[in-house]
Amino acid sequence: MNAPLSDTFKIQLLALRADTVAQLRAQRGGALGRAETAADALALASDDQASADAQRDMAFALEERESAELISIEAALQRIADGSYGLCVDCGVSIPNARLHANPIAMRCVACQSALEDGPIRA
Incomplete structure (x- = not known):
């Protein structure tokens, strides 16, 4: 991948x-951590316990998803740094730019x- 294109994906x-x-x-x-946020949400919940x-x-599920996304973003930035961005990690073929624009990670x-x-595949 050429430098200008890789810079576009990096941005x-x-x-x-x-x-x-x-x-x-x-x-x-x-700046609150996960435990503090959960405690606050529990304390402020005016609904029943099941709703809280x-x-x-x-x-928690949203935070886990976004944390996983952050890890994927960092991995993509590392692939840009080492020159392997845009190549499939399994087969090595070039990933189409349209796919990378739609999903840069x-x-x-x-x-x-x-x-x-x-x-x-199971028989």
Whole structure:
């Protein structure tokens, strides 16, 4: 991948990282950690316990998803740094730029990603 194109993806990934970090901070109530946020949500819940538990579980699930996304963004930035960005980690084929623009953290070509999602074929 040429340098200008890789710089374009790096800018896109850095913006995505900043947005994700902002979302995590907002979910945590600023600088609060996960435990403090959960305690606050539990203390402020005016609904019944089941509703409070559901809200807490949803917040944890969102945080886990965004934390995983941050890890994927950092991995993509590392691939840019080492020159392997845009190559499928499984088969080594070039990932189309359109796919990378749509999903800049993509690490597999469509065929390998589909095979991964489909899992092993059972007889």
